[in-house]
Amino acid sequence: MDFLTLIQQCINGISLGSTYALIAIGYTMVYGCLRLINFAHADIMMVGAFLSFFAINSLGLPFIASAIFAILLCILLGIIIDKIAYLPLRSAPRISMLITAIGISFFLENIFNVFFGSTPKFFNAPEFLSQNINIVGISLTHITIIIPAVTILLLIMLLQFLYNTKQGMAIRATAFDIHTIGLMGINVNTIIAIVFAIGSSLAGIGGIFYAVSYPTIDPLMGVLIGLKAFAAAVLGGIGSVGGAVLGGFILGFTEVMAVAIFPNLGGYKDAFAFLFLILVLLFRPVGIMGDWKLEKSRF
Amino acid sequence: MKVKNLYHNNPTATTFSGHILVYILMIVVLFLAQSVLDDYLLRVFNNILIFVILAVSYNLINGVTGQLSLEPNGFVAIGAYVTALMLLDSDSKLGMFQLSDPHPFVLSMYSELLPALLCSGLVAAFISILLAFPVFRVRGDYLAIVTLGFGFIIKILAINNPEWTNGAIGLNEIPNNNDTIMNSIQAFMYSIANSPNMPESIKAFMSYLYTHSFENGANITIFFWSGIIATASVILILQIVYSKFGRAMKAVRDDEDAAIAMGINTFKIKTFAFSTSAFLEGVGGGLMAVWLTTIDPKIFGFELTFQLLIIIVLGGLGSTTGAILGTILVIGGGEWLRFLDQPLVFFGTDFGSYPGLRMVFFSLILLCIMLFAREGIMGKKELWDLNPKKKFFKG
Numbered sequence: 001m002d003f004l005t006l007i008q009q010c011i012n013g014i015s016l017g018s019t020y021a022l023i024a025i026g027y028t029m030v031y032g033c034l035r036l037i038n039f040a041h042a043d044i045m046m047v048g049a050f051l052s053f054f055a056i057n058s059l060g061l062p063f064i065a066s067a068i069f070a071i072l073l074c075i076l077l078g079i080i081i082d083k084i085a086y087l088p089l090r091s092a093p094r095i096s097m098l099i100t101a102i103g104i105s106f107f108l109e110n111i112f113n114v115f116f117g118s119t120p121k122f123f124n125a126p127e128f129l130s131q132n133i134n135i136v137g138i139s140l141t142h143i144t145i146i147i148p149a150v151t152i153l154l155l156i157m158l159l160q161f162l163y164n165t166k167q168g169m170a171i172r173a174t175a176f177d178i179h180t181i182g183l184m185g186i187n188v189n190t191i192i193a194i195v196f197a198i199g200s201s202l203a204g205i206g207g208i209f210y211a212v213s214y215p216t217i218d219p220l221m222g223v224l225i226g227l228k229a230f231a232a233a234v235l236g237g238i239g240s241v242g243g244a245v246l247g248g249f250i251l252g253f254t255e256v257m258a259v260a261i262f263p264n265l266g267g268y269k270d271a272f273a274f275l276f277l278i279l280v281l282l283f284r285p286v287g288i289m290g291d292w293k294l295e296k297s298r299f
Numbered sequence: 300m301k302v303k304n305l306y307h308n309n310p311t312a313t314t315f316s317g318h319i320l321v322y323i324l325m326i327v328v329l330f331l332a333q334s335v336l337d338d339y340l341l342r343v344f345n346n347i348l349i350f351v352i353l354a355v356s357y358n359l360i361n362g363v364t365g366q367l368s369l370e371p372n373g374f375v376a377i378g379a380y381v382t383a384l385m386l387l388d389s390d391s392k393l394g395m396f397q398l399s400d401p402h403p404f405v406l407s408m409y410s411e412l413l414p415a416l417l418c419s420g421l422v423a424a425f426i427s428i429l430l431a432f433p434v435f436r437v438r439g440d441y442l443a444i445v446t447l448g449f450g451f452i453i454k455i456l457a458i459n460n461p462e463w464t465n466g467a468i469g470l471n472e473i474p475n476n477n478d479t480i481m482n483s484i485q486a487f488m489y490s491i492a493n494s495p496n497m498p499e500s501i502k503a504f505m506s507y508l509y510t511h512s513f514e515n516g517a518n519i520t521i522f523f524w525s526g527i528i529a530t531a532s533v534i535l536i537l538q539i540v541y542s543k544f545g546r547a548m549k550a551v552r553d554d555e556d557a558a559i560a561m562g563i564n565t566f567k568i569k570t571f572a573f574s575t576s577a578f579l580e581g582v583g584g585g586l587m588a589v590w591l592t593t594i595d596p597k598i599f600g601f602e603l604t605f606q607l608l609i610i611i612v613l614g615g616l617g618s619t620t621g622a623i624l625g626t627i628l629v630i631g632g633g634e635w636l637r638f639l640d641q642p643l644v645f646f647g648t649d650f651g652s653y654p655g656l657r658m659v660f661f662s663l664i665l666l667c668i669m670l671f672a673r674e675g676i677m678g679k680k681e682l683w684d685l686n687p688k689k690k691f692f693k694g
Contacts, residue, residue, distance in 0.1 A: 001654030037440060085666060090672035096368070099612045100669045102605050106662035113655035223601070227447065234444045267459040278433065281445055285437045 008138050009260040010253070015144040016087035016214065017252020018151035023229035024236070025158065026199025026246035031113025032239035033195050034177035035089075038102035040081055041203055042226020047221060048074045048204030049211040050112055053123055063126045071204040078200025079193050087189060100120050112219040118218040121185045129212055147209050154202065162241065167194055173241060228255075230274040237278050246288060251276065310470055313569035322530060329526040333519060334511035341522065343460035347630045348525035349586050354610045354622040356579030359536055360680075361608070362617035364572040365552025367443040368434075370450030374577045376457060376599035377426060378584025383470045383594055384408050385415035386477050395467060405463055410526065412478040415584040423581025424574040431570040438555070448606060469595025473588055481520040483558065485513050521589045529588065533581050536619055539575065542604045548572055552617070584685040613668060615677030620660050624676060 022044055030038045048070045055066030085100040129143040162168035170191045173181045183186050210225065211217050232251045236243025251273045258268050280288065307316050332344055357371045387395070388405045410418070434445055457464045464470070476482075491497055492506035510518045547568045550558040556620045558565055606629065615623025639660055640650040668676075677685075 031440070035440070037443065085670075088670050089673060093616070095612055095616055096669050096673045096675075099609060099667055103665040103669065106658055107666070110655045110658035114653045114659060118655070120659065170324045194424055225600070227451070231444060231448065234441060238440075266410065268455055271448075271455040273450045278445055278448055281437050281441060282433055285441060 004137050006260070008140065009256055011138070011140055011144055011148075013253035013256030014118055014249060015252070016256055017232075017249035018148045019206050019213070020225070020229045020252050021151055021208050021248025021250075022154070022202045022209070023156075023226065024233040025241055025247045026203045027142065027230050028233040028236070028241060028244040029171070029195050029199050031233065033178065034086065034097070034172070034194055035094055036086065036101065037066075037230065038199075039098070039101040039226070040108060041146075041199065042046050042222035042229065043105050043108040044078055044200050045203040045207035045210070046112065046217070046222035047077060048128045048207030049110060049217045049220075049221065051204075052208050052211065053217060056124065067205075067208050070182075070208060071201050074200045074204030074207075075197045078196040078203075078290030079163075082193060082196045086192075091163075105231065110248060115221065118219060119217040122213040123215045123217050125212040125215065141208070143212050144241075147213065150205070151245070152210075153249055154205070155177060155241070158198065158202075158241060161198075167191070170197055217254045219296040222268060228270075231273045231277045234287055235280055239288030239291075240287075240289045243287060301416075312523035320536060322527065322533065325526050325530045326523075330508055330512060333522065339359075341671045343631060343634045345522050345525055345590060348522075348529045349590060350582055350607075350610065350626045351623050351628050352525075352579055352586070353585035353607055354614070354626045355532055355536045355578040356536055356583070356606045356618050358611045358614075358617070358619060359539065359548075359620040360569075360576040361574045362611055362615075362622070363540055363552065364548040364569060365567055365617075366435075366572070367440065367446075369447040369572065369601075369608070370430075370453070370600065371576070371607050372603040373450040373453035373531050374423040374427065374580035375587065376453055376596070377423045379417075379588035379599070380457065380464055380470070381419040381422050381581070382412075382415045382585030383473045383550075383588040384659045385410045385418060386412065386474050386589065387472075393471065395470060395472075396461070396465050398460060398466045399523055400424060402462040411588065412520065413480065416524070416582050417527070420578040420581040421583035423584070424578040427574045427577030428570060431573050434573075435566055435569050447604070450601070454549070454596050454599055457599070467596060469591035469593065469597075472586075472693070473592045473594070474588045475521050475592060478524075479607075480519050480521060484523075485509075488513075492524060517581065521586060522574030525586050525590070532582075533619060533623065534574075534577075540619060541661075544568065544571060547638065549617075579689075609665060612668050612675050613665070614673030615679060615680040618675070618677040618681055620682040621677030621680075622674055632664070635662060648649050 015105050023042065026039060026041050026044075030036055031039065051070035051073050052066045055061045056063065056068045059066070059069075061069060070221075079102055085104050089097045089100060091232055107108065125143075129139050129146070132139050132141055133145075162172060170181065173177070173186070174191050175182070175187060176197075178188060181191075206229075207222075210221070229248065230252060232247035233244045235246030235250065236245070254276055255269060255272050257273055259269050284290075330342065332446065335438055337343060341560070345549070353371060360366055360368050367419070369503065385408045388409055392401050392406060403672050430449055435443065437445055458467050460466070461468075488505050488509045492502055494502070497505075540548075547558070547563045550561065550563055551568055552567050555565055558568075582598075591598075610625040610629045611622050612625075613628060615621030636657045639657040640654055643656075
């Protein structure tokens with residue numbers, strides 16, 4: 001493989017990694033606040049892709065408008081899921097919330113299966129996004145460059161929000177100690193609703209990006225991507241937003257590069273995320289950017 | 300008081316003859332079910348029996364020891380493949396393997412049902428002990444994602460090693476009558492039913508059982524062994540839970556640091572629970588392979604793990620009888636909801652058919668049960684710990 005193809009694959013890997021990163025942020029923030037592996041999160045990504053598909057094909061909206069429509073509905077869905085399935089169980093054993101998360105995940109997958117059918121649908125994105133551009137001999141589609149750029153922009157915005165606003169501070173405080181923060185006069189449920197809104201909007205964006213770059217969507221598309229994104233969140237150190245993005249980039253990059261360099265490992269593509277995660281956890285059981293001190297109080 | 304209820308109310312502290320009585324009772328129930336239930340209900344019953352094995356053993360590591368392990372699908376897959384490969388003879392393997400020639404070792408594997416099931420369990424347990432070293436370095440939710448990863452890797456390995464597993468095509472036509480014990484029971488029943496010296500009533504009863512069990516084409520072998528092994532698993536798990544090891548497991552679940560401080564070797568206890576549950580999951584997987592007669596990597600995905608997790612949490616994490624109750628609810632209820640996938644007709648109006656509607660309702664019912672019975676139906680209690688005066692649902 002020549003050098004240019006290598007660079008091209010690198011950028012493809014980073015682009016895929018950005019999609020993982022966008023979804024991993026939602027996992028890591030919800031996990032940070034509620035200590036909940038939100039299995040329904042990946043399905044919000046699927047819902048984002050499907051709603052955008054629906055808006056383009058049935059409502060006839062332009063791509064950008066359909067994306068905004070999908071993201072807004074994803075935010076609403078995230079908040080509703082929190083209110084219905086997680087809010088009543090805040091004081092219950094954590095495993096109960098895990099089961100309601102799996103229940104919501106099954107529900108979303110199957111309700112979309114009922115409405116849209118289980119056959120994969122072709123997602124017709126605007127042609128501009130899949131056009132090729134040439135930069136010093138490297139041929140790339142527009143979308144592979146737009147995805148990482150938007151991801152980094154959103155990450156900067158999110159970090160600004162988390163570290164420079166009162167709500168952001170409240171979110172970080174919730175992640176640190178959810179029991180005390182209620183005593184400080186902060187409405188915990190509002191803060192968690194904000195967390196779900198942020199996570200769901202990012203998952204929706206990730207879903208649309210994924211649908212544009214791999215243009216078939218089906219109701220079960222979220223399952224595997226979601227698990228890989230969760231692996232990315234754990235790899236980066238769960239609870240850390242920067243770690244989630246880093247983990248996402250690393251996983252996407254490794255996945256694409258490993259298959260590019262060793263084509264006969266193609267069948268193991270989906271297992272790389274977990275192999276890599278297991279290796280890292282063996283040497284650093286809290287992930288790359290995880291905090292040892294916080295772990296003590298957690299488990 | 301509470302401690303006494305939880306730990307010393309041991310129903311399995313009976314004599315050896317008590318256990319024999321339970322098995323005989325189970326055999327009678329099996330043969331009765333065989334002759335009373337129709338073919339469809341029998342299949343549901345058999346499915347429940349196999350899932351009882353999986354659920355009670357999964358409950359040992361997940362509920363009793365409190366380690367959120369998410370890889371029973373891997374052990375079930377290992378068990379299913381080992382049993383299937385051992386039951387198929389070399390000719391059918393050579394005919395079946397299309398993607399690649401079978402590995403010489405695969406060709407040499409051949410045995411009857413019981414040794415095959417035993418090997419399935421042992422292989423699964425051996426692999427679980429190997430996995431315990433890396434897996435139990437991490438705790439809590441990290442353990443969940445690591446084990447989920449291992450379960451997934453086992454599935455990917457099954458897809459990508461066609462000389463061992465025939466890849467994504469899977470194995471089919473797994474024989475289900477390859478069992479000397481069942482064949483001799485059959486011969487015994489036949490000889491009694493046709494013996495001239497027996498009283499007429501016994502002869503009539505035996506020939507009734509024989510015709511209903513063996514002659515209507517139903518697969519009594521796997522049904523019989525599912526029942527026997529399910530009973531054995533429940534007894535074994537209860538014996539472990541109420542033993543010294545069981546108390547240590549509960550200590551690890553309730554406070555791992557305190558357990559270490561009390562001198563419990565938590566790694567040993569976790570590995571013991573992990574490998575015991577892996578053994579039974581392997582055996583259950585073997586039974587599943589024989590029951591389905593066709594297996595491929597797709598059926599051993601996360602969905603299987605999540606289904607088992609739902610079963611044990613719904614029944615009450617840590618409660619063995621709860622796991623059995625959960626199995627009946629989830630498997631039986633799931634079958635009952637199957638009418639939703641058929642064309643729907645209410646009050647003479649045809650609403651059309653919506654494939655997938657069953658799972659929509661299943662997940663809604665699951666949500667409702669979890670919202671109203673947060674610790675599952677039984678909580679950590681067993682059936683015999685329940686105080687009928689107390690409220691059934693907590694929350």
